[in-house]
Amino acid sequence: MANGTIAMTDLPVPKAEKSFFEQSTNKHSGILSWLLTTDHKRIGLMYMFGIISFFLVGAIIGLLMRLELLSPGGKIFSAQTYNSLFTLHGVIMIFLFIIPGIPAIFGNFFLPIQIGARDVAFPRLNLLSWYVYIVGAILALTSLFLPGGPIDTGWTFYIPYSVRSGSNVSLAIFAAFILGFSSILTGINFVTTTHRLRAPGMSFFKMPLFVWATYATAWIQIIATPVIAITILLVIIERAFGVGIFDPALGGDPVLYQHMFWIYSHPAVYIMILPAMGVVSEIIPTFARRTIFGYKQIAYSSLAIAFIGYLVWGHHMFSSGQSDTSNWIFSLLTFLVALPSGVKIFNWVATMYKGSIDPQPPFLWVMSFIVLFSIGGLTGLVLGALATDIHLTDTYFVVAHFHYVMFGGTGTIFIAAFHYWFPKMFGKMYNLKFAKIAVVTYFIGFNMLYFPKFIMGYLGMPRRYYDYLPMYTPYQRISTYGSWILVSTLFFIVGYFIHAYFRGKKATSNPWGGVTLEWHIPSPPPVENFKVIPVITHDPYDFSQLKEMKDE
Amino acid sequence: MSDHQDAVLEVNHVHRDDVGARMGMWLFLLTEVLLFGGLFLVYAVYRYQYPDQFRIAGMELNTSIGTLNTIILLTSSLTVAISIAAIQKGNKLLSVIMLSLTLVMAFMFLVNKFFEWETKFSHGIIPGSKEMTSKPNGQILFYGLYFVMTGLHALHVIIGMIILAFMLVFVIRNKITEGNYVKLENSGLYWHLVDLIWIFLFPLFYLVQ
Incomplete structure (x- = not known):
């Protein structure tokens, strides 16, 4: 035993090995064995139900927004409803889907x-985090139906409007506060x-890179x-008591609010993307049958992104009236954070070079990710440069950029991770042909939906407007058609996974030929994961193990 | 622990790891420091912006009550520490007495705080009130921060009291013993944090002028 106090290795294990689905902790x-479970796998699946439900709700709200923008004139929703729609889309997608998404599941x-x-x-504590997440989600939903109406401030809750707005701001942001607790505990x-x-x-240097990424994210x-948490609390107190801390009428400083908001919310972007990068580092070696290129550099770059990412928040405020000195320092740091991201991209590509590539669905999703994320990353530099940012601030260009990074990056990998780990989690295999079709339609729909927004943004189309000038009509049309393709693809994916769960073929313990520890145990895993805690001798992506694994 | 208990723990996935528990607590305390850190940042920005009015408003606060509360809270940190040391040596009675004293002092702190706020309220210093909003901006901000920061601190004192009350019950019922005291140790850490935050609040509001 390596760790003296952890008395687990030499305890009796159940004789017949049941999967964690069959054995309660x-x-x-029945249902209580799930609601009161302490098994990390069951808790992960409980998160999955919540997170995917909210993802689909968020996607449908996005679909409605696109529908409104099909033609100019604002025919379907009022401006106020549209304000609520984009706020809800943002709050749901960010706080309920993409921040917990990969780490929690x-x-x-x-x-x-x-x-x-x-x-x-x-x-x-892990189970408690799930309950806290659910409480936060319920509060967010409750705020929609109370008098006052759903929150309409945009997901950034900028002062002073968030203090003045008559909508249910306090309850909605309190929900975000609660969700933050869940995030901290995890x-x-x-x-x-x-x-x-x-x-x-x-x-540490034998850990799989997904562990590295999750570890950096946890920090x-x-x-x-x-x-x-404290920023949200101050907004709530401001609304309730009028203490003046952010309210310019009482001497407060709205720009200070923006600083505090982005001190969290920019690193939060890396909370969203780092785990996705970890998943990519798992999938590529498995399907290239080759150890990852530059293991240590990828591991360190996760930490570097986590560290530098903490210091770049000011690039959200280039036009908010912070000093020129702050502007160029934040711009410089923003360019610096592109370096570790670039290190990762080059290492992934180098891993594939001369590998024996097996283009299974998870790998194809990762390819889609690399293209979409690179577009998102490079356009990020356009926004990080001071001169171009002034032109593009608060236009569709920004919207396109972060959808390429967040949805094209993290969202795509969220789906890729399901394709990679689904056989392990549920012990069933999905229809590979369907999955390959989905990658293609996803990629087409995604680019149709978001690429025109770069052009519109460059031409001056502001974000968050429920109407537009007729000159944008062709682009808006393509974008809306793209949203139909994309959302149908999402439902198609959910559909074939549900089908696979009930009717799919039984999956073997190692369908892809992976070598990290999860592929050494049965699918789905038993409650205790390992009969005997393994002793690690190999590097994480040492494919020479495959032969001995076959004999296991 | 008997073999039987081991088996139950095993299926529950719950195992004992004191080092891990302490590590988790320190990480949690780090988040608390950052939470208050946000407030200290706000304080620093506005103090820099309105130095004169912060000085004028600060002179209104009652330094003697503040000092008294500082002494009370520091002593209560000492008694928690003694209580942990006592249980480590197997002296349950001393541990119980010290924990009870801590709770009494925490309560005294809150009583003082209550009277202090009460006095402010009776002078019309209430956030959002007419008398308050007619003051210059710097003073509104000073009192706003004063109520928010000491209020949030008082909330932490109350949470700390609840946790310590549970620990007291655990010690009495022998759930916390000579060989298994990490819960009490972690609660003590939390209490020291509450104390630490006060040590910064006290000079910022009552002393610096």
């Missing part, structure tokens, strides 16, 4: 398995798990989230 069965499910542990460090859990529960022999969750 408490004395209950796949981090929960695979982080302990990939480091050779039986669970996270604090299993009960972060604390993952950092401690990574430090305390690695299997014997698994040094950002811990360090950044409290700042948004």
Whole structure:
């Protein structure tokens, strides 16, 4: 035993090995065995239901917004409704889908398995995080139906409008506050798990890169989230008591609010993208049958992104009236953060070079990611440069940029991760042909939806408007048609996964030929993950193990 | 622990790891520091912007009550520390007495705070009130921050009292013992944090002029 106090390795294990679906971790069965479970895999799946539901709700709201913009004249919704729609789209997608998305589902499910542990460090705290997430979600939903109407401030809740608005701002942002707690608790859990529960022999530099990425993300969750918590609290107090801290009428400074908001919300962008980058680093070696190129550089670049990403928030405020000195410093730092991202992209491509590539669906999704994310990343530099940013501030260009990064980046990998790990999580295989069709229609729909926004933004189309000048009509049309293709693809994907769960062929324990620890155990995994805690001797992507694994 | 208990713990995925528990607590305390850090940042910005009015408003605060509360809170940190040391040595009685004293002092702190706020209220210093908004901006901000920061701190004192009350029950019922005291240790850490934050609040509001 490597860790003296962790008395788990030599305990009796159940004789017949049941999967975690069949065996409860408490004395209950049925729904209670899920609601009161401390099993990280079950908690991951419970997050999955919440997160995917909200993702689809957010996507439908986006679809409605696109419908409104099909032709000029603002015929379907009023301006006020449109304000609420884009606010809800933002709040749901960011706080309920993309921030928890990959860490809460796949981090929960695979982080302990990939480091050779039986669970996270604090299993009960983990369950609590899920409940906190659900409470936050319920509060957010409640705020929609109370008198006053749904929040209409945009997801950034900028002062002074968020203090003046008569809509249910306080309750909606309190929901974000609660969701922040869930994020913090998950972060604390993952950092401690990574430090305390690695299997014997698994040094930090033998950890799979998904673990590295989740670990770096957990740190950002811990360090950044409290700042948004206090900022939100101050807005609520401002609305309730009028203390004046952000209200310019009482001497407060709205720009200070923007600083505090982005001190969290920019690092939050990396909370969203880093885990996705970790998943990419898992998928590419598996399907290229080649150890990852530049393992240490990828691991360090996750930490570098986490660190530098904490210091670039001011690039959201180039036109808010901060000093010129701040502007160029933040611009410089923004360019610097592109470096570790570039390191990752080059390492992934180099991994594929001379590999024996097996173009299975997860790999194809990653290819789609690399194109979309690169477009998003490079247009980010256009916005990071001071001169061009002034022209593009608050236009569709910004909207296109962050949808390419967040949806094209994290969203695509969220789907890729399901394609990669679905057979392991559920023990069933989905229809590969359907999955390949979905990649293509997704890619087409995505680019139709968002690429015209770069052009419109460059031509001057402002974001968050429910109407537009006739000159934008052709672009808006293409964009709306794209949204139909994209959203139908999303439902198609959900459909074939549900079909696979009920009717799919049984998956083997290692359908892709991966070598990280999750592929050494049965699909779906047993409750205890490992009969005996493994001793790690190989590097994480050492494919020479494949032969011995076949004999296992 | 008996073998039977081990088996139950095993299925529940819950295991004992004192080092891990402490690590988790320190990480949580870091988030608390950052939470208050946001407020200290706001304070610094406005103090820089309105130095004179902050000075005028600061002179209104009652330094003697502030000092008294500082002494009370620092002493309560000492008693928590003694309580942990006592349980480590197996002295349950001393641990219980010290924990109870901590709770009493925490309560005294809140009582003082209550009377302090009460006095402010009776002078019309209430956020959003007419008398308040007619003051110059710097003073509105000073009192706004004063109520928000000491209020949030008082909330932490109350949470700390609840946690320590549970610990007191655990010690009495032998759930926290000589061999298993990490819960009490972590609660003590939390209490020290509450103390630490006050140590910064006190000079910023009552002393610096």
